[in-house]
Amino acid sequence: xxEEILKIKESIEKAIKENxxxxxxxxxxxxxMGKKGxxxxxSKKMKELTNEERPKVGQIINETKSFIIDLIDKKNIELxxxxxxxxxxxxxxxxxxxxxxxxxxxxxPVNETMNFIxxxxxxxxxxxxxGPEIEKVEYNFDALNILKSHPSRDLTDTxxxxxxxxxxxxxxxxxxxxxxxxxxxxxMICPGKVYRPDYDISHTPMFHQMEGLVIGKxxxxxxxxxxxxxxxxxxxxxxxVRFRPHFFPFTEPSAExxxxxxICHGEGCxxxxxxxxxxxxxxxxxxxxxxxxxxxxxxxxxxxAFGLGIERITMLRHGIGDxxxxxENDVRFLKQFK
Ligand code: DAH
Numbered sequence: 001x002x003e004e005i006l007k008i009k010e011s012i013e014k015a016i017k018e019n020x021x022x023x024x025x026x027x028x029x030x031x032x033m034g035k036k037g038x039x040x041x042x043s044k045k046m047k048e049l050t051n052e053e054r055p056k057v058g059q060i061i062n063e064t065k066s067f068i069i070d071l072i073d074k075k076n077i078e079l080x081x082x083x084x085x086x087x088x089x090x091x092x093x094x095x096x097x098x099x100x101x102x103x104x105x106x107x108x109p110v111n112e113t114m115n116f117i118x119x120x121x122x123x124x125x126x127x128x129x130x131g132p133e134i135e136k137v138e139y140n141f142d143a144l145n146i147l148k149s150h151p152s153r154d155l156t157d158t159x160x161x162x163x164x165x166x167x168x169x170x171x172x173x174x175x176x177x178x179x180x181x182x183x184x185x186x187x188m189i190c191p192g193k194v195y196r197p198d199y200d201i202s203h204t205p206m207f208h209q210m211e212g213l214v215i216g217k218x219x220x221x222x223x224x225x226x227x228x229x230x231x232x233x234x235x236x237x238x239x240x241v242r243f244r245p246h247f248f249p250f251t252e253p254s255a256e257x258x259x260x261x262x263i264c265h266g267e268g269c270x271x272x273x274x275x276x277x278x279x280x281x282x283x284x285x286x287x288x289x290x291x292x293x294x295x296x297x298x299x300x301x302x303x304x305a306f307g308l309g310i311e312r313i314t315m316l317r318h319g320i321g322d323x324x325x326x327x328e329n330d331v332r333f334l335k336q337f338k
Contacts, residue, residue: 008064013068016071016072029072032068033065039061046061116235137163138164144175145249145250170211170307174192190212207323223304236317254282281307
């Protein structure tokens with residue numbers, strides 16, 4: 001039996017040495033030491049031995065067993081170390097390599113222009129106010145003296161939510177809301193999003209406008225001209241401006257304000273459609289009908305209003321030809337406005 005044990009020992013030793021996976025080593029351990037393992041078998045055989053042989057063989061079995069356990073433990077440590085080294089060398093980090101650069105964001109050019117414009121009016125003492133984008137038909141049209149038959153009310157020009165609610169098509173209804181809640185004298189601007197069902201090189205279904213309103217005693221067209229001329233010079237520098245008679249239902253008289261074309265300086269070019277002028281906003285004296293609607297007495301107070309497209313001003317400031325570029329979010333386009 002002694003020889004049998006020795007043979008077993010040799011074959012186990014060989015198997016452990018040749019093995020090189022942790023899982024296989026565990027399988028070996030179970031097959032030797034487990035309940036049904038080789039040593040259990042050997043212990044069972046001890047019954048056949050004489051009383052004299054039994055303790056000696058028992059001792060050999062025990063020594064062999066602890067030898068094997070020791071061997072397995074050592075092999076276990078060796079394999080674990082090898083695995084760790086392999087992992088460490090495959091995950092090595094070369095700290096001398098340049099890192100991945102994190103690109104900083106930029107303020108969107110439309111927002112940048114909006115802030116720029118806001119600041120000019122804030123310096124002149126205007127309040128900056130907000131109004132809802134989901135608006136009453138009443139404030140968007142009726143209160144602004146826009147006839148029921150006016151084409152801007154058509155389904156093709158306005159996103160209706162129901163008969164009395166819509167997505168505002170202009171920031172002008174904020175004038176109404178503001179006058180209903182404040183007394184004259186007042187000065188406010190309202191920048192924000194507006195919606196119209198259009199999509200081409202110069203129209204997107206959502207765009208930004210800024211409304212302005214000044215109401216007080218003896219406010220005249222001269223005040224309108226003074227403030228808006230100052231504003232345009234702040235934005236575009238020393239350039240000629242002109243007020244061209246126009247019509248808006250909520251102002252009387254009304255005008256459109258133009259600034260001299262910065263490409264051709266009045267000579268006529270493609271940008272200004274050969275006119276030498278670029279249209280930048282609508283304006284006028286607040287119509288007495290509008291004042292009456294909000295409970296102001298046109299005999300007591302007067303005022304002027306104006307409305308401009310933020311995208312249009314941004315396009316003119318930066319020489320951008322296609323309005324849609326603002327909303328495509330191509331980083332190559334946006335990055336230019338750092
Ligand atoms: N609401 C007008 C539009 O969307 C712009 C406008 C023109 C606003 C004249 C005004 C104004 O306040 O006086 O086309």
